[in-house]
Amino acid sequence: MKRVxxxxxxxPGTQPNxxxxxxxxxxxxxxTKPQVxxxxxxSEVTGPSFGPEVVAPKASxxxxxxSGEPLGERIIVSGRxxxxxxxxxxxxxxxxxxxxxxxxxxxxxxxxxxxxDPNFTGSGQAVTDGEGRYRFVTIRPGEYPWRNxxxxxxxAHIHFxxxxxxxxxxxxxxxxxxxxxxxxxxxxxxxxxxxxARNRLISAFDWETTLPEHAxxxxxDIILRGREATxxxx
Amino acid sequence: MSLQxxxxxxxxxxxxxGLDWLHRDNLAGEGVSGERVTIQGRVFDGDGVPxxxxxxxxxxxxxxxxxxxxxxxxxxxxxxxxxxxxxxxxAADGVFxxxxxxxxxxxxxxxxxxxxxxxxxxxxxGVLRRLVTRIYFPDEPRNATDFVLNxxxxxxxxxxxAKKTAGSPGTLEWNVVLQxxxxxxxxxxxx
Numbered sequence: 400m401k402r403v404x405x406x407x408x409x410x411p412g413t414q415p416n417x418x419x420x421x422x423x424x425x426x427x428x429x430x431t432k433p434q435v436x437x438x439x440x441x442s443e444v445t446g447p448s449f450g451p452e453v454v455a456p457k458a459s460x461x462x463x464x465x466s467g468e469p470l471g472e473r474i475i476v477s478g479r480x481x482x483x484x485x486x487x488x489x490x491x492x493x494x495x496x497x498x499x500x501x502x503x504x505x506x507x508x509x510x511x512x513x514x515x516d517p518n519f520t521g522s523g524q525a526v527t528d529g530e531g532r533y534r535f536v537t538i539r540p541g542e543y544p545w546r547n548x549x550x551x552x553x554x555a556h557i558h559f560x561x562x563x564x565x566x567x568x569x570x571x572x573x574x575x576x577x578x579x580x581x582x583x584x585x586x587x588x589x590x591x592x593x594x595x596a597r598n599r600l601i602s603a604f605d606w607e608t609t610l611p612e613h614a615x616x617x618x619x620d621i622i623l624r625g626r627e628a629t630x631x632x633x
Numbered sequence: 634m635s636l637q638x639x640x641x642x643x644x645x646x647x648x649x650x651g652l653d654w655l656h657r658d659n660l661a662g663e664g665v666s667g668e669r670v671t672i673q674g675r676v677f678d679g680d681g682v683p684x685x686x687x688x689x690x691x692x693x694x695x696x697x698x699x700x701x702x703x704x705x706x707x708x709x710x711x712x713x714x715x716x717x718x719x720x721x722x723x724a725a726d727g728v729f730x731x732x733x734x735x736x737x738x739x740x741x742x743x744x745x746x747x748x749x750x751x752x753x754x755x756x757x758x759g760v761l762r763r764l765v766t767r768i769y770f771p772d773e774p775r776n777a778t779d780f781v782l783n784x785x786x787x788x789x790x791x792x793x794x795a796k797k798t799a800g801s802p803g804t805l806e807w808n809v810v811l812q813x814x815x816x817x818x819x820x821x822x823x824x
Contacts, residue, residue: 402742406822413637415761424643424759427679431812432789434821437781438742442752443822445702446692447718453655483636496651504647508686522651558644558651565704566692566752567822569763573642590761591640600640622636 405439406567406624407483412593421586423547439567446566449492451526459525461497461537462518469519471500471538473614476574476602479531480561483625487531493621494560495523495535502541502555511543536614542581554581554588563623574619575601641762646686648756649722657719660691660733665715667696667734671804672768672795675727676755679812683727687757687809691719691731693750698737707740735770741780748775748782755809765820768807769794785818792817 417429457463462473476495480488498504498521501513505521521540525533540555556573563569575582582588582601591597608616644652661667676684694700694717699709701717721731733751741747748769755764769776771794776782782790792815795805810817 407638410637414641417761417764419761422643422759422761425761426759428684428757428759428811429761430764430816430819431679432816432818434819435785436821437784439822440741440747440781441700441705441739442692442694442747442750445700445704447716448702481636483638485636494651494655496647498647504650506647506650508646520650522654524654558642558648560644560651565702566754569690569754570639570641571644571756571763572639573645587643587645587761590642593640596637596640599637600642622639624638625635 403439403441403444405627407627413591413596415590419590422590443567444565447562450490454524454526459523459535461521461523461535465518467518469516469538474539475534475536475608475614475616476557476619477534477608478619478621480527480533480621480623481531482623488563488623489527489529489531491527492562493525493527493533495557497521497540497557498543500538500541502543547586552581554579554585561621561623568623570623573600577601577604643758643761644756646758648688652688655720656722658721658731660719662714665712665734669803670735671730671732672807673728673730673804674806674808676723676809677811684757685723685727687755688722689729690754692752693717694736694739696734696737698739738775745780748773748779765822766817767793771795771797789818
């Protein structure tokens, strides 16, 4: 009987704890009892797969699909999805969502006094190619206020959701922009103890993907958990 | 040189914008074999208040105990119309509900067989990395010998087992309790 090879545990401090009290919403929602450590089984090393067929042809262009162009600064966000063993993850679904250029989400709960943009929904999907690459065309999201504490503002960010090859590799994260002065004050950004791990959430301005007369490029590589070495036959 | 996994962040309050398009609250459409079940419940925060803005994802094997994934090499049939994936938001009334089939048993550690179960990821504002738990089935003799259930303190195992609902056969109730004496058991998979 073969033991199932699991996925690597995170390096200490590189993933958030459930409770991060400066982020007020975590206080009543973070579990308080220790989590139960379980061995990897077939259930956790399998997971849903979504090929390019699930994604509409223009789903990676958030500036398309409306009668006009959205307001704001057009940008190209691209990168690679790799695992911790530097292996590119092909054919993996990447979902994003974001606020519009004025810092407003197209969502009933968002009451920020900033205009909605009839030409921007803020939702996109892509499936990585054979080298793990993805690419979105969108607009730079605006910063916006929230009620976590007095005069709280979220830095500009794009939400990312990824599946990877297994249930164990599922990841939801946020991408930030270089030079945003709000980043050091953001309790969500700061929920991860390890400074280098936090800073990897900040995308890099990228000349290579910047299109002349058209759009600035930002690069954001995403690393999903890597597999432990395959165990020997027992 | 190895890389480090990207740090997790909360889905925040507005995930509906990005995740709506892939909602799957009926995992087993026509032509899928197996015992039909509807699972419904609520997510409660530390004040016992139902959470209106959570989203669950389900992963499960088919009725034969086979996952639709290349790493499942068991000699069991696949169901072409069954992927085993669900994405279920909590509705405005605070309730989540999805329809599926009871999965068959799948292999567990040390040559054991696991009791039928669903894997669940829970995401919401305030949750910085996903919560991972499982749903087991009532009246299931294999629960007694399930390797994972047996790693849980006996008095907390009931948080993982769905309950039958009176007068509604085929409907099971299972809640997510984030804090307190009845706190749901969450598993440590690293993420």
